[in-house]
Amino acid sequence: MNASSADSAPQDSEPHPDGKLTRARMLACALEMVDREGIDKLSMRGLARALGRDPMSLYRHATNKADLLDGVAETVLTELTVDSTDTDWIAQLRAVARQFRRIALTHPHVVPLLVTRPLATPLALRPRGTLRPLEDILALLTQAGFSGADALHIYRALFGFLHGHILNELQEIVEKPEETDDLLRLGLHRLPIHEFPHLRGLASVLAAYDGAAELERGLDILLAGLQSVTTPAI
Amino acid sequence: MNASSADSAPQDSEPHPDGKLTRARMLACALEMVDREGIDKLSMRGLARALGRDPMSLYRHATNKADLLDGVAETVLTELTVDSTDTDWIAQLRAVARQFRRIALTHPHVVPLLVTRPLATPLALRPRGTLRPLEDILALLTQAGFSGADALHIYRALFGFLHGHILNELQEIVEKPEETDDLLRLGLHRLPIHEFPHLRGLASVLAAYDGAAELERGLDILLAGLQSVTTPAI
DNA sequence: GACTGATGTCTACACCGTAGGTCTACGCAT
DNA sequence: ATGCGTAGACCTACGGTGTAGACATCAGTC
CATH class of the missing domain: 1.10.10 (Arc Repressor Mutant, subunit A)
Structure with a gap:
């Protein structure tokens, strides 16, 4: 039956995994x-x-390739869970931040999708799973006594920072991991010394980047700031 | 002569603008x-x-389409100028931030390139024009008395925040600008009320977003923090 | 059995990035 | 003047891409 046509062989990993395609x-x-x-x-x-x-x-x-990409971004973002009943909102936001970092590091190639897709789509037309964290954090913060406006503000501050941090951290690409000398490992020797003296001088510092520590430091500052500036009515 | 082949007509805006293609x-x-x-x-x-x-x-x-895209990103980023001789480093960083925002708003479609391209390329292989701001800011800050490590840290904090902010601001897409009611203007009425009660309640707040003010507030906090935490030896 | 809707398949089209080759024009040493 | 190297522009062609449109298959309901 079904003699394959002029196209390529249709079965690679499995012909028809088991049931329907979902x-x-x-x-x-x-x-x-x-x-x-x-x-x-x-x-x-x-x-x-x-x-x-x-x-x-x-x-x-x-419906589309674009829709498929939206779906992928949504799938990844579903791994992010917010417990909006947590009474310690600071701890909860910290947990969310760590989760987000973990997810981004697990799926680095999806990060461009995560930060880029929403730029093309009005908020309300975005995949629902993508809006879930926002809604849940709003719930968490209003539960904690913040006004809606303040809650939104805090959400923006957190995810702004988070996106910025992740973009920073994912830029740390080592060119030749086997090389021991930092300058060569990072490929910095290519840069003309006269044009980039400072940058070239920072090889060891660049090589010592610690994303997790960086995130925690940023969170300390951010959350402390949020707590002091706009403390919710208890 | 040269009867056009089966392809499309080669002249659209201009046949041969004036001289060579650069x-x-x-x-x-x-x-x-x-x-x-x-x-x-x-x-x-x-x-x-x-x-x-x-x-x-x-x-x-x-050499490539990728190279062309790098070139576009570089072109845009060249509009960003850092005066590394400025003795008031705080004011200079603020100026850089404002420039960056302006550039991003002028070329919103390029922003994905700006934030996404460096994720694929090791630092030293990135287009030189892209590294210029980094080098110049390092110069500015060491001039001001910071260690290289601290300078790098400050650069990261600033651009992390900047990228995060811009991604936030560019998400503010209005679905139907002619509509007067905020809920409809933002398309929020599509969201099921039971699933997104908080988000739907924030229509007016969302509609009132002011990117410039937001940037300034963030800069106030960030720069104050940087100044107090790691003051350079005078 | 007939109908309906969801699901899968096939064909075809317009477009893409780019490898490889060729034609032309110019600068320069001979 | 001659020849040569080289840079720029062009053409053709290949193997891919996203997806419209028509058709086939099948499950469940009347």
């Missing part, structure tokens, strides 16, 4: 591929190949 | 297109069409 399964596979090879290596055809399906079947579960 | 001219045109239609509408072929050249000529001035 959006969740599709997104999981897409996420896996993105984690492995980066965003722009993800194509509808490639994804279909990995799923053992026809490329066009994907369009039953995502 | 990298600068190419990048300027690319930036213009990105500003107008967004990043993923930019194609080598489209760019060539806009320049009135053959698509392949572009490869004389950019």
Whole structure:
């Protein structure tokens, strides 16, 4: 039956995994591929190949490639859970921040999606899972006595910082990990000494970057500031 | 002569603007297109069409599409100037921050490039124009008496905040600007009331977002913190 | 059985990035 | 003048891409 047409062989990993193709399964596979090879290596055809399906079947579960990417971002962000009943809002925000960092480090290739996708879509049209953390944090903070405006403010401050931090941390790419000398390891020797004297001088400092510590320091400052400036009515 | 082949007509805006095609001219045109239609509408072929050249000529001035995108990001970032001789480092950092915001708002479609491109490239391989602000700020701060490590720290804090802020501010997309009611203007009525009660309640606050003020407030806090925590030896 | 809707498949189209080759024009040593 | 090297522009062609549109299959309901 079904002699394969002129296209490539349709079965790679598995012909038809077991049952139907669901959006969740599709997104999981897409996420896996993105984690492995980066965003722009993800194509509808490639994804279909990995799923053992026809490329066009994907369009039953995502209207678009854009929609698929939204789905991937949403999937990742669902790993972020906020306990909006926690009475210690500071501790809870700290926990959220750590979770977010962990997620970003686990899926570095998805981070561009996370920070970039919302720029194209009005808030209300964004995937619901993407808005969940916002709503939950608003709940947490109003529960703690903040006004809606202040709660929104705090959310923005936290995620602004978080996004900034993650973008900083993910830039730490080592060019030749096997090299022992910091200057060579980071490839800084390429930079002309006359043009970038300070930067070249910082090889050892750059090499010693500690993202986790950095996050904690930033959180200390930020949360202390938030607590002192706008203390909720108890 | 030269009856056009099966491809499209090669002359659109101008056949051969005036002289040779330079990298600068190419990048300027690319930036213009990105500003107008967004990043993923930019194609080598489209760019060539806009320049009135053959698509392949572009490869004389950019090895890659990736290289071209790097060039666009670099072009934009060159608008950012740091006066590293300024003795008032706080005022200078503030000025840099304001410039950066202005640039980001002028070229919103380039922001994804700005924040996303460095994630893929080791620091030393990034376009030089991209590293200029970093080097200059390091110069500014060491001039002011900071150690290299502290200077780097301050740079990171500033740009972390800046990136976070811009990503926040650019998310403020109004769905239907002509609508007067905030809830409808932002499209928030789509969100199910039971799932997003807090978010829906914040329509007026969301609508009143003021990016410039927000930036200043953040800068006040950040710069005050930096000044008090790590004051340079005078 | 007939109908309906969801799901999968096939074909086809317009477009993409770019490897490889060729044609032309110019600067420069001979 | 001659020849040569080189830089710029162009053409063709290949293998990919996202997805519209038509058709096929099947589950469940009347």
